[in-house]
Amino acid sequence: MMDNGKVLDVDNLTVTYMTEKGPLDVVRSVSLQIAPGEIYGLVGESGSGKTTLARAVVRYLPSNGKITGGTVSLSGTDLSTRSQKEIRGIWGSRMTMVHQDPNAAINPSMMIGEQIAEMTRTHMGLSRKESRERALEMLNKVRMPDPESVARRYAHQLSGGMLQRVLIATAMATNPEFIIMDEPTTALDVTTEAVILDLIHELMDEYNTAILFITHNLGVIARICDRIGVLYAGEIMEEGPIHDVFKARLHPYTRGLLGCVPRVDANKKEISLSAIPGYIPRPDELPEGCIFGPRCELVEAACREARPPVVSVGPDHLSACRRHEILRDRSEKADETREETIGDELGHIVLEARNIKKYFPFSGGLGSIWQRRRSELKAVDDISVRMRSSFTMGIVGESGCGKTTLARCIAGLEEATAGEIELEGQLLDYSVNKRPRAILQKIQMVFQNPDASLNPQHPAGDSVARPLILLRNMDRKQVREKVAELFKAVSLPADYIDRLPHELSGGEKQRVAIARAFAADPALMICDEPISSLDVSVQASLMNLLAELQDKSKTSYLFISHDLAAVRHISDWIAVVYLGRLWEIGSAEDVFIPPYHPYTEALLSAIPIPDPDIRQDRIRLKGSVPSSLNIPPGCRFHTRCPRKVGEICETTEPPWQDMADGHRICCHIPLEELKELQGDGLLKTAGLRGNN
């Protein structure tokens, strides 16, 4: 094989799994090249084959997987024909990997420094002393605070963000030519993710490593990658330099994916997301011709007959669509606009939660036996919210900020420690077990994990029928009719009523869960991260569904998510939570324009926006969220606040400052000053993303 100056050269690669039903080609004829110093972003939804592709590249396939066509070469060395033993020699010294889950990749019983050192000893032949120095150097490189002490710690003593840095340090320690990063930031909070992405970006400027960056998040790719490949059902649909692909979008799938991502500058009343109909086909049920055909709006007879050729549509820019010219003319599909159905008059107050507190007693290991004073974990510490009918309140914050606990307290699944929960003027009991039926009927919940939210042994229809029988006293016939109606409302075909959950996809399960919640005809629906475990295209269709159902039913949503763009899309009002307290609350539009709370500012500037041209302020938070056992005095955010004004933040709790329209911020910095500091804010280049 010729050395063409590329570090990684995947040529016409096909990967096959031997299964019960015979061989399945999971990745088909994929070609891609990565140059030194280039970050290549490979984006795909679940089932796209991106993990298989990555594993095939490093020859780490499960025992039933095999490369059945094409070649993979690393700087001219053909990897696809090497024996496992030879690969092991290359692995570690010339190519390495950063995993999604650090806990799976780091040995819990070995000190961090020693792990990195060991890597350099085996693969670079360094001496003990040299390797130890190298480890410290690498920890320094990844901007680890206090590297000397971190080197002597174990995995469980570090936070997720720090572990991810350790993984990067380990991967780079041997100066490899090529690194695979498999969803390295997916498990992290946005603020930490932003920091890690910055780090990768900076390191790449310094080194000449080629990186294959695998993710499902287009925003992440837009932020750090040079090139992008869009993988769909095992084939590359579009590939090219990041700007060209994001701007021209010369494949309907790319266009569809980008249309699914909620925008930070518009909400559900202005636009509805353009979800892609249908599903990714399974490798054993591939359609004839273009594999995207069944879901494509532009499909024509020729598409169904033969697989479209991969054509060059620009310098270095490839598309596997035969109608890409049409796409080029429609420079950007206009977002569908929705008419506003809600008038100006305010609905009645549905929920009024005042000064909710939830403390968990905490016993910290053996020491607590001697300790007299029981410590308390203050998950929610004095939060008040008020919601009107047909209204969506979004609650955002990093993991561990107390947003889910707050929701569970309102639902009664967790008993609040103090505070008042009033529903339509009626004071509620803390515990769901003590609330009367009439109240239960009014509050329902949609949970995060679709796999756990339906009973695996009950047919989907039964799950939806129970609330009807129990809370709405319907007889059998009525129940049957209503279940059918609800399935229709969540756009599930009627024959799904008898299916068991394992026969449904994640998105479908979540639809059943939504139907179940709506079966009670609730006044308030609590959505606890209902979309975060799903693929973007499914997320979009679910958000559209929720918006549609709200129009009809006038139900209020309490929508909890760590995804600011999603919250911005679906909410009328947004509350920002950090360490069990509210810091900013206001209408969705107001919260996204300055002045905003320094914490909100940091969250906003961390959102990965799928637009390589957008210029976000680089506000990064240091460290991680302090433990709720040990809440900092004064302003709880002062340990990480980039705008901290001084002493006063550490000693005095900041006051609430009111603005027009109920927008409130809790900070010592006067509003005018905040506004000045923050300038035009996040959306300064939003004009570039305007419609049409």
Added chain:
Amino acid sequence: MAASEQKIQKKKITVSPLKKFFRRLRRYPTTFIGISIVIIFLLIAAFGPLIAPYHYSQQDLLQRLQPPSDEHIFGTDQFGRDIFSRILVGSRDVLLIAGSGTALAVFSGLLLGLFSGYIGGLFDEIVMRIMDVILSIPPLLLAMVILFALGPSRLNVVIVVGFLYIPMVARVVRSVVLELKTRQFVEAARLRGETRLYVLYKEILPNVLPHLAVEASMRFSYSIFLVASLGFLGLGVQPPSPDWGLMVGEARTWFYQAQWVLFFPAGAIATLVVGVGFMSDGLRRMLLPGGVTDDG
């Protein structure tokens, strides 16, 4: 645009469950072997006395300790009884006693585990500590003590086996319940005001059953072993009943002259235990799949 992620319906693959079962069996030969062994022994237990060439207690002192031959394919024992016939007939006792003991343990363990896990609190604490106490005594020792007190009989062996294995079953069930209790479908049930009994019976129990089946089959293999051991020690079924454990126990004396007297009953025990073990392993793989995921 109306959301319609399911416009294209997935083709529903219709394979009859039985066919699917056999297809899976083929992938796990040990499971197949295990199930076959168990079925063969069940048939033997059902029809053993009909096929047995001799009566199990028919003595023939002239034919003492004969090695395997055409007349006596497994040979004869110290009283000249046909070992083959004795093993055939003896399978009844083993399967019946071990089976009833297991059933007793599974049923009581299920109830204790369910309530203990679901109610929690003090009740759970008390039940589980009692279980711990039972578990902390070596099972054979405990069985011996109880049987000394109650006196050896078939029923008493059943009771002892059942009693000994309650804690294991209860623990497994409890841990499954504890995990299921935090699942969101249980929380959804609470949110619509289901009674606790409904939640336990309709939401939790069906999800415990697969685990219970696996545990039961495993307990069954242990029970067979325990019943045989008790027979060996002379605490189980009494002579002249053809109990396998008892046969092994009696054969010790003659081992140097006639190995087959010991070998065949011991082999029968081992085969059955291994067979049930394979079967329970297979059940686990079929009923509690996990780990075998393939991301595309």
